[in-house]
Amino acid sequence: MNRMKRSPERVALIGDIVESRRASDRQALHDTVSAVLARVNAGHPVVDPAVITLGDEFQGVYATLGDALTAAFHIRAGLRPHDVRFGVGRGAIQALDSERGIHDGPAYWAARDAIVEAERLAGKAALRTTRTVYSSPVDEPAMVAAVNAALTALDHILGSLSPVSWRILEGRLEGLTQKDIAARAGITPSAVSQRVRSDGIGVAMETMRMLGELP
DSSP states (O other), X not given: OOOOXXXXXXXXXXXXXXXXXXXXXXXXXXXXXXXXHHHHHHHSOOSEEEXXXXXXXXXXXXXXHHHHHHHHHXXXXXXXXXXXXXXXXXXXXXXXXXXXXXXXXXXXXXXXXXXXXXXXXXTSGGGTTOOEEEEOSSSOHHHHHHHHHHHHHHHHHHHTOOXXXXXXXXXXXXXXXXXXXXXXXXXXXXXXXXXXHHXXXXXXXXXXXXXXXXX
């Protein structure tokens, strides 16, 4: 019989594909999500790798809020054109069954509350681009509010990007050169620079960097 073990405070990330039931090929979508999660797990710090848990929902555990948000940014970019909603929560995590990787606890409850809130906010016309919300019973409310303000603004930028601008952002996240990004997007290098400035891609990258440094 496995005893419940409580871990130090961690950050749980829950993600869900928006309107996944409308996908024409759900097996292909499942395979894509699995591949993107594997790539992000391999390339970024993670405590418990993000894995698909039910349908098109996935979960992962991270040591810091910055690590969890960075993973979310890369997962979202990697899954385009599929849209993704995220809930992020900090707290203790309980290992219900370590062998099978079954976890529970306040961090997951907070992340679940956050993803429900993200869906609720996206139902409002003015906040329809909302995709990521942070919830934490252990952080100061002002800190949580500041993080969510930054995420709301970032989501607005990302939700306003054209397919070409998304490809540029993806290239920047992958560390590609401007020349390689231009070739991938089918535009000139100078057009890449123009879009980075005019479409807010540069602002988005800097916001992601700062959020990625949060403890």
